[in-house]
Amino acid sequence: MTRTAAVIGGGVIGGGWAARFALNGWNVRVFDPDPEAKRKIGEVMANARRSLPGLLDVALPDEGTISFHPEIAQAVAGAEWIQESVPERLDIKHATFAEVQAACDPGAVIGSSTSGFKPSELQQGAAAPGQIMVAHPFNPVYLLPLVELVSTPANDADRIKAAQAALTSLGMYPLHLKKEIDAHVADRFLEAVWREALWLVKDGIATTEEIDNAIRYGFGIRWAQMGLFETYRVAGGEAGMKHFMAQFGPALQWPWTKLMDVPEFNDDLVDLIAGQSDAQSGHLSIRELERARDGNLVTMMRGLKAQDWGAGALLNAHERQIRAGSVHGAVAADFPADAPVPTAHRTVPLDWTDYNGHMTESRYLQAFADATDRFMQIIGCDADYIASGGSYFTAETHIRHLDEVHAGTVIDIATQVIEGAGKKMHLFHEMRAGDRLLATGEHFLLHVSLETRKPCAPSDGIEAALTRFAQGHAALPRPEGLGRAIGAPR
Numbered sequence: 135m136t137r138t139a140a141v142i143g144g145g146v147i148g149g150g151w152a153a154r155f156a157l158n159g160w161n162v163r164v165f166d167p168d169p170e171a172k173r174k175i176g177e178v179m180a181n182a183r184r185s186l187p188g189l190l191d192v193a194l195p196d197e198g199t200i201s202f203h204p205e206i207a208q209a210v211a212g213a214e215w216i217q218e219s220v221p222e223r224l225d226i227k228h229a230t231f232a233e234v235q236a237a238c239d240p241g242a243v244i245g246s247s248t249s250g251f252k253p254s255e256l257q258q259g260a261a262a263p264g265q266i267m268v269a270h271p272f273n274p275v276y277l278l279p280l281v282e283l284v285s286t287p288a289n290d291a292d293r294i295k296a297a298q299a300a301l302t303s304l305g306m307y308p309l310h311l312k313k314e315i316d317a318h319v320a321d322r323f324l325e326a327v328w329r330e331a332l333w334l335v336k337d338g339i340a341t342t343e344e345i346d347n348a349i350r351y352g353f354g355i356r357w358a359q360m361g362l363f364e365t366y367r368v369a370g371g372e373a374g375m376k377h378f379m380a381q382f383g384p385a386l387q388w389p390w391t392k393l394m395d396v397p398e399f400n401d402d403l404v405d406l407i408a409g410q411s412d413a414q415s416g417h418l419s420i421r422e423l424e425r426a427r428d429g430n431l432v433t434m435m436r437g438l439k440a441q442d443w444g445a446g447a448l449l450n451a452h453e454r455q456i457r458a459g460s461v462h463g464a465v466a467a468d469f470p471a472d473a474p475v476p477t478a479h480r481t482v483p484l485d486w487t488d489y490n491g492h493m494t495e496s497r498y499l500q501a502f503a504d505a506t507d508r509f510m511q512i513i514g515c516d517a518d519y520i521a522s523g524g525s526y527f528t529a530e531t532h533i534r535h536l537d538e539v540h541a542g543t544v545i546d547i548a549t550q551v552i553e554g555a556g557k558k559m560h561l562f563h564e565m566r567a568g569d570r571l572l573a574t575g576e577h578f579l580l581h582v583s584l585e586t587r588k589p590c591a592p593s594d595g596i597e598a599a600l601t602r603f604a605q606g607h608a609a610l611p612r613p614e615g616l617g618r619a620i621g622a623p624r
């Protein structure tokens with residue numbers, strides 16, 4: 135059954151939440167008094183659609199619907215998750231919770247996006263304090279997985295567990311903080327770095343651009359993959375963390391930071407920073423900057439996915455969760471022998487597109503090669519079989535590019551066995567977006583011994599599974615384009 139979330143306040147963060155929920159198959163009900171909210175969320179959704187689904191190598195569930203409601207009561211009725219993302223003012227948040235709790239399901243989780251208020255402050259005066267907890271996300275909410283989940287003793291363990299499970303199912307990383315503190319954990323870092331940066335600009339030491347460069351060419355990349363402590367452990371060399379601390383401990387007494395002083399927040403400082411920021415990035419619109427940011431984030435996170443590390447390992451876990459409940463977990467006997475076998479159902483990722491604004495040619499081969507891997511797995515040539523010494527090598531490939539496809543589009547590949555006997559396996563893949571035929575891939579493979587590196591017969595199990603498809607597929611129409619070659623001029 136489709137799950138339902140309510141988003142109260144649909145600005146930068148509420149819009150990001152709406153996209154995260156909807157693109158993971160939830161229906162989303164939005165309440166926001168801003169008459170522009172629908173347009174703004176529409177623009178966030180457009181950016182999210184081209185970036186989030188392509189993070190994974192398997193398609194997300196079908197997109198949920200987003201509806202807009204004139205009253206909080208209408209938006210929250212029947213929702214299992216209510217995410218408050220109204221402005222950062224305690225009076226507005228309290229008034230919002232009162233309206234929400236007058237109409238919502240008592241079993242629903244009410245998460246607050248607050249950047250700094252403690253959950254006990256949010257719960258003050260509430261009809262049911264135990265329903266409210268901090269669920270602090272990071273912008274863009276549809277791409278960054280971290281959510282600081284901050285609870286108080288008023289929140290019972292079952293509701294916290296339900297909240298963790300719901301966030302995990304959205305591909306997020308709930309970091310549960312059992313001890314509350316102003317600004318939680320991550321915003322304390324951001325605030326510290328922000329204060330230092332304000333001083334550096336105010337004192338004329340560095341411009342906004344130079345500070346950004348100091349981060350993005352160096353420790354920002356390092357932090358993205360290892361965080362702080364693991365990074366510094368490595369920096370301690372073979373002697374490790376103790377050596378690192380001994381070496382840099384004395385710096386704590388030196389004037390290396392102005393963290394405890396706050397620069398006077400006046401018009402001069404605002405104009406200085408805003409002016410430098412305009413000079414640095416004013417030639418780009420916010421939507422253009424968001425698109426650049428999203429492309430960079432997707433590319434970095436997919437790089438970490440290949441390494442199965444940090445945020446990338448989380449993507450792999452989310453993907454396993456989706457595969458387990460779908461056709462991707464199926465084996466040969468689960469597929470009819472007389473129809474092409476579905477071997478891919480995924481979204482075109484942003485990092486598969488090129489200067490022509492569409493999927494680049496090398497990624498067609500990747501998609502078809504992944505489909506071949508999936509077919510091998512279906513007939514029993516899986517990781518265990520390969521570890522036992524048998525596998526397939528591709529001997530020849532022919533790809534036809536028939537129609538364009540863009541980032542964010544769901545593609546499906548169906549595979550027909552043209553020949554499957556002994557060591558030979560001849561496959562014909564058709565890639566489609568809905569009814570549109572995008573490309574075909576014809577591949578001839580030989581079963582090999584990984585010890586001798588020479589062709590040999592596969593196991594009886596693989597032979598039987600392959601023969602079943604080969605015989606069943608022989609009755610299918612011959613695919614258009616089979617055996618095609620590029621004609622050479624004479």
Ligand SMILES: NC(=O)C1=CN([C@@H]2O[C@H](COP(=O)(O)OP(=O)(O)OC[C@H]3O[C@@H](n4cnc5c(N)ncnc54)[C@H](O)[C@@H]3O)[C@@H](O)[C@H]2O)C=CC1
Nearest residue numbers: 143144145146147148166168219220221222247248249273
């Ligand atoms: N912008 C950021 O980088 C982050 C913000 N947050 C937190 O998210 C919350 C929302 O912040 P933003 O989205 O940045 O602000 P925003 O100004 O972009 O959006 C706030 C939205 O709330 C709506 N609103 C105002 N009064 C309302 C009411 N009574 N009921 C329902 N909606 C109402 C506004 O029309 C607006 O669309 C804040 O608590 C903030 O601390 C959390 C993480 C990051």
Ligand SMILES: C[N+](C)(C)CC(=O)CC(=O)[O-]
Nearest residue numbers: 248249271272273321324
């Ligand atoms: C600046 N901020 C305090 C609103 C930042 C956050 O809360 C998290 C983020 O996305 O940077």
